[in-house]
Amino acid sequence: MCVPFAIALAVLAIELSPAHFIYTGPFLAAVPALAAVTMGPKGTTSAAALAVAISVTTATYNQAWASLQVYTNFLALALVSVAAFITSRAVRTRRRSELDQVRRIAVAAQDVILRPVPERLGPVRAASLCLAAGTGAQVGGDLYEAVRTRYGVRMIVGDVRGKGLNAMRAVAVALGAFRDAAHYEDELLEVMDHCAAALLREADVPGAFDQEALMEGFTTALMAQVPDTPVVQLINRGHPPPLLLHQGRVQALMPAEPLPPLGLEDLITDPPEKPESYPFVPGGRLLLYTDGVIEARNRDNDFFPLPEAMESIGADTTPPEFLEQLHQALIRHTEGHLADDVAMILVDRLA
Template sequence: MRSRIRPSPPSAAGGHSRVLFRLAQCVPFVIILLALGIELSPAHAVITGPLLAAMPALAALTMGPKGPLSAAAGAFTVTVLTATLHHSWGAQVYSNLISLLVVSAASVTMSSAVRTRSHNELKQVRRVAEAAQRVLLRPVPPRLGPVRMASKYLAAETGAQIGGDLYEAVDTRYGVRMIMGDVRGKGLPAVRLAAAVLGAFREAAHYDEDLTEVVHHCAAALERERTALCTVDPAAEDDPTEDFVTALVAQVSDAFVVEVVNRGHPPPLVLRQGKAKALLPASPLPPLGLEDFMADPPAEAESYSFTPGDRLLLHTDGVIEARSPDGDFFPLPTTAESVHPCTPSEFVEHLHQALIRHTHGYLADDAAMLLVERLDEGGRDRLHGPRAL
């Protein structure tokens, strides 16, 4: 869970970095133009050939293989043009051209090699990230017990596969149990905390009948992981409120109700007959990790009606706090109500596309969604009839 007030894309830091990078790419060509100006001025006696020969190597630092080739072409043109204009063809000019040819060939070769190596390393990193995602954020099955479901996860970081959001759904003897959470912070510490909470949920969900006990196990796992992180980074002990997780745990059993324990997480939406209603908790509860700073959570989960055909949409605040370029928040309830009847996977895909359109492709925070549809006692949904297991 990251800072919620952010500038419109691109961010200031990112915008400055891109401007500086563009300026660096222009430097070799600016120097070539300066050399041309010198050669056409009364100061043309100044020897610019060695300087021009270095331009392909300079272009290779910030550009791909086309950069050194373009710089070489510019330097070659200036050298030939000025040598012809001043009738200065001789050993010095030929030496400069040979140096330019050698430096250009070396720059293109090295640039291509670096580009290929970087591409291979990026592919390897992505394969590792995808493997980590399959372990940490597994796609939920399309059918569990009396419900159908679908999930969607979007990472805010460019090229990232996983982040601080977490979700899971498991079928237990007590019913289908789900968790949706959001870790404060980002980077590897956030991933570690998310993994700790998910691991505790996956284990406790099968053995604890009381849903609040499942949440307590998640909180205990978070505390252990926070302690482990503090041993690695003592600075993390300075403010114990810096690492916490908002979490919502829900259970759908054979009874037509959904039980919810909300620990500081955005309330889920129940979609019934085309209308969306938020399941607001009776009293706010502290996120996981902040139990020592607030009142003790109540001992019982809250129950809500959840009849056949109803849908439950769990989400992180990266969805509802996603901003348009004008600063408007994403209208999740009205967007969900506008989606035509469809399967859960199609529904979350519609929301995904609407979110991308609203933000113009820029997400300031990770976003996760989990949709659960209640079937009737015969395992049928009202739109498509019987569903195979």
């Protein structure tokens, strides 16, 4: 991107030196042409303006206004600048169209994998929300699911490190393992281990992930189980803690024994024997979310105050209405510019 400006400065240095007899007109005409290839319309306009300024400066410095060559150079520079501006706009439009198409395909693939949760799951009412960041063509690695089983309602929310194809593959593997194991494994810990093992097996498949992503990748995950008794059981593998809203106050259900994300099982020295249990009585609301929610920033670089936003929403709202109000609060906070994908599941405990 700096090449056009470097050429312009080189021409200026030549014209202001004893070597000004060198014909530099074609070099200045190339400045807006090169800018059209590497920059947008604004960059092309800036490069053309710089080339014109240099041409005027050198013609005045060398007292060359009486030469017909100067006017010929100006005409050539003007024609090339106009053509470069039109080309840069066409290139920008085509690139934006291609990016939007790739983005739509990626979001469609994400929608197939991340299906909305049912509105009623046994002892809870539920709702889910997934928002794409809206920048770039690569979707993130957020995942969620909620299913009703004979053991109670089992849920997972997770975040695969990275974006793009590798992240989506890991999301599909983790969700496939959860959807299968959630119905057959007696213990929630076994369901989490099943997901971890599935990710490790997929990592061993040649060509499944690129080597760099394999060396750096891991998945944070939170699993929750809501049985018929008024409790919620949690297993947290490096994920943001869920938030419990009850009687207008929000409580973060922090893990007593923090565990590393999936993929970092070697760091576990004392595996837990059972999930951690917390009271979850009728009238309570439990929010599971990804870090894209709490790490969303405004123009002052302040994080989104999720607990305060939850407490400000009326208790008479349904789960879909509650998530929609959180969505609007998040959009207002970031002014519509999400830096990361967002996924949330909200469940209401029924009597």
